[in-house]
Structures are given as C-alpha cells and as structure tokens.
Amino acid sequence: xxxxxxxxxxxxxxxxxxxETVVALIGDIRVDASAGASDGASLTTxxxxxxxRVQVPPGSRVRQxxxxxxxxxxxxxxxxxxxxxxxxxxxxxxxxxVTDGPA
Numbered sequence: 001x002x003x004x005x006x007x008x009x010x011x012x013x014x015x016x017x018x019x020e021t022v023v024a025l026i027g028d029i030r031v032d033a034s035a036g037a038s039d040g041a042s043l044t045t046x047x048x049x050x051x052x053r054v055q056v057p058p059g060s061r062v063r064q065x066x067x068x069x070x071x072x073x074x075x076x077x078x079x080x081x082x083x084x085x086x087x088x089x090x091x092x093x094x095x096x097x098v099t100d101g102p103a
Contacts, residue, residue: 004029004050017041024050024094031055034100039083047071047094057082058100066090074098 059080
C-alpha cells in the first residue's frame with residue numbers, strides 16, 4: 001500500500017506486482033508501476049484531497065472502474081500486447097491520471 005497523507009510522495013512498485021492500493025489523502029502521489037505487472041494485476045487508487053499519477057507498463061491493456069465525485073480521471077495509455085491491468089479509481093477532490101509515459 002502506498003500512502004500520501006500530508007505531503008507529496010513518489011514510489012515504485014516491484015516487478016510483477018499483482019495487487020496494490022494507492023491512497024492520496026492530503027497530498028500528491030506518483031507511482032511508477034512500469035517495471036512490469038502480472039497479467040490481471042489490480043491497482044486501487046483513492047484520492048480525497050490529493051492527486052494520483054500512475055505509470056503502467058507500455059502497451060498495457062487497462063480496464064477501469066470506480067467513481068469520482070469532484071475529481072477528474074484520465075486514462076492515457078496506448079493499448080497493446082502488454083499485461084491486462086485493472087485500475088479502480090475512487091476520488092473525491094483529487095485527480096487521477098494513468099499513463100504509460102513518465103509519471
């Protein structure tokens with residue numbers, strides 16, 4: 001689990017990660033998950049008053065779920081032959097961006 005409580009944080013997920021949770025309460029968090037994800041990996045992001053930016057492996061097939069109240073959600077990934085990754089986004093006043101470029 002990756003948490004940003006009252007400040008900004010950057011972190012990297014290990015190669016072949018499978019199930020992770022990212023929480024940004026009052027702060028921003030950047031997660032580099034590009035080292036490789038297991039096929040069928042699941043990432044849950046929760047943004048209350050902070051932004052979350054996630055970098056997935058290039059060519060990932062991203063499925064999304066969740067909801068946003070006053071925050072924005074953007075999935076900016078070019079689908080390819082990479083792993084299937086499920087991104088569940090729950091945001092109140094935070095934005096979430098999922099990309100296959102630098103986080």
